[in-house]
Amino acid sequence: MDDHSLDRLGDEIAQLSAHLDAATARLLDLIREFDERKGWNNGFRSCAAWLTWRVGLDPGAARERVRVARALGSLPAVARALACGEISYAKVRAITRVATPETEERLLAVARAGTAAHVERIVRGWRRVDRLAEARESARQHARRGLHVYQDEDGMVVVRGRLAPEVGALLLQALDAAREKLYQQARAVRTFDDSPEDAQEDPPTMAQQQADALALIAETALHHGLDPGTPGERYQVVVHVDAAVLADPDQPGQSVLEDGPRVSAETSRRLACDASRVVMRHDRDGRLLEVGARTRTIPPALRRALLHRDRGCRFPGCGLPFGQGHHVRHWAEGGPTTLSNLALLCRRHHRAVHEEGYRVVGQADSALEFRLPNGRPLLEVPPAPGTPADPVEALRAANDAQGLRIDARTAASGWLGEPLDVGWAIDVLHPLAAGRG
Ligand SMILES: [Zn+2]
Ligand SMILES: [Zn+2]
Numbered sequence: 001m002d003d004h005s006l007d008r009l010g011d012e013i014a015q016l017s018a019h020l021d022a023a024t025a026r027l028l029d030l031i032r033e034f035d036e037r038k039g040w041n042n043g044f045r046s047c048a049a050w051l052t053w054r055v056g057l058d059p060g061a062a063r064e065r066v067r068v069a070r071a072l073g074s075l076p077a078v079a080r081a082l083a084c085g086e087i088s089y090a091k092v093r094a095i096t097r098v099a100t101p102e103t104e105e106r107l108l109a110v111a112r113a114g115t116a117a118h119v120e121r122i123v124r125g126w127r128r129v130d131r132l133a134e135a136r137e138s139a140r141q142h143a144r145r146g147l148h149v150y151q152d153e154d155g156m157v158v159v160r161g162r163l164a165p166e167v168g169a170l171l172l173q174a175l176d177a178a179r180e181k182l183y184q185q186a187r188a189v190r191t192f193d194d195s196p197e198d199a200q201e202d203p204p205t206m207a208q209q210q211a212d213a214l215a216l217i218a219e220t221a222l223h224h225g226l227d228p229g230t231p232g233e234r235y236q237v238v239v240h241v242d243a244a245v246l247a248d249p250d251q252p253g254q255s256v257l258e259d260g261p262r263v264s265a266e267t268s269r270r271l272a273c274d275a276s277r278v279v280m281r282h283d284r285d286g287r288l289l290e291v292g293a294r295t296r297t298i299p300p301a302l303r304r305a306l307l308h309r310d311r312g313c314r315f316p317g318c319g320l321p322f323g324q325g326h327h328v329r330h331w332a333e334g335g336p337t338t339l340s341n342l343a344l345l346c347r348r349h350h351r352a353v354h355e356e357g358y359r360v361v362g363q364a365d366s367a368l369e370f371r372l373p374n375g376r377p378l379l380e381v382p383p384a385p386g387t388p389a390d391p392v393e394a395l396r397a398a399n400d401a402q403g404l405r406i407d408a409r410t411a412a413s414g415w416l417g418e419p420l421d422v423g424w425a426i427d428v429l430h431p432l433a434a435g436r437g
Helices: 003-036 047-055 059-072 076-083 089-095 104-113 116-143 165-192 196-200 206-223 265-273 300-310 347-355 391-401 422-429
Strands: 146-151 157-162 236-242 255-257 276-282 288-291 324-327 342-345 359-362 368-371
Touching: 003 047, 003 059, 003 076, 003 391, 047 059, 059 076, 059 089, 076 089, 076 104, 089 104, 089 116, 104 116, 104 422, 116 422, 165 206, 265 324, 265 347, 300 324, 300 342, 324 347, 342 347
Parallel strands: 236 276
Antiparallel strands: 146 157, 236 255, 276 288, 324 342, 359 368
C-alpha cells in the first residue's frame, strides 16, 4: 500500500471517529432525558443498572455514561463541541469530572488544544486543587457541626442544629421511616375506630409530624439499647397452625401468618420470607397446645449456601452483593426451605416481587423467570435492537441530516508537540489555584 492510500485510510479513521463521537453526544442526550424522566424506575435501582441490562454495558461504563450525561446538562459548550465531533468522548469524560459552568470554556480550550493524555493530566492536577479546597471546606463543616437542645420558658424543648451532610441524610432517612410508620399506625387506627370527631380533626402539619417522628426514633433507639441489630433478627413472625393440619404437610394452607395490624399482608409475607419464626399449635377448638422454639426461617448454614450460589441479587440487571432470602414459593403456602426454592434478592427487589406485582417463577436447575407487573417477561439479556444493514452509512447520513460537517480534521488537536507544563497550566486555569487571586 502506498503512502497516499495510507493517508486516506487514516483520514477515514479520524472522520468516522468524529462521527461516532457526535452520535455519542446524541446518545448521552437520550440517556439524560431517560434518567430525568425516570424511565429506568420500573424495577431497576438506577439508570446505570438499566443500561447494564438493556444495552449490555459493563457496570463501570454504564455509571460513567450516566455521570457524563448528567454533567453535560449544565455544560452547554462542552456538549456542543462533542455533538459537532470536535472533541472526543474520552476528553469529555475527563473534563466533565471537574468542569463547572464557570470553568467549562477554559477546560474546553484545553480539550481542543491538547491530546487526551494532556487533558487527563490537567484534570488530575485540577482535582488535586479541588480536593484541597474540598478538604478545607469539609473540615470547616465538620468543625461547625452541633446540636443545641434547651428548654424554653414554657417548658417546651427547643432543638436546633447543624449536621454534616451525610449525618443529615441519615437523620432525614430515619425521620421519613418514622413518619411512614406513624402514618400506617394512624391509618390502621382510623379503620378500626371511625369516630366522627377524628374525621374533622385537622391532619398534623409537616412540622408536627417531624416532631412525632423524632420521638419515635428516640424511643426506638433507647428500647434497642442503641443497637442497630442484624438484618435477619429485625422481624419475628408468629405462625398459628392447626395440629391436625400440621400432621399432613401436603395439605394446602397449613400455616397462617398472624395478621400484622401495622403492615399489609404482602409486606408481612416479605418480612416472613427471611425472619425469625415462632410456631404456635392449636387444637380443633382453637386452644393453644404448644409454642415452638424460636427458629430462623432460613437457617444460617442454608443462608451461607444461598449467598455462595447467588452471590448477589438475582433480579435482572441488579446483582447487588447482599440481600434477603426469598422463598420462590412461600413457606406459608408449603414452599420448602431448600436451596432450590430460595433466591437472593436485595431489599429493593424483594419489595418488588412481594408488594409491587413483579413475579418470579422457579425453573429447573435454579433458573428464575421474572415477569413485569403487566405479565410481560423481564429477560436477563434483552434482545438486541435491529441495526441498519450498513450502520456506518446510516450514522453518516443521520449526522449529515443534523447539519453536521465532519471531516478528518474536525477532531484534530491544536498541539504542535511542545512540552506540557501541568503546574503552570493549572495555575493559569484553575480559579482556586495558588497563583490566582
Ligand atoms: Zn420473599
Ligand atoms: Zn436487586
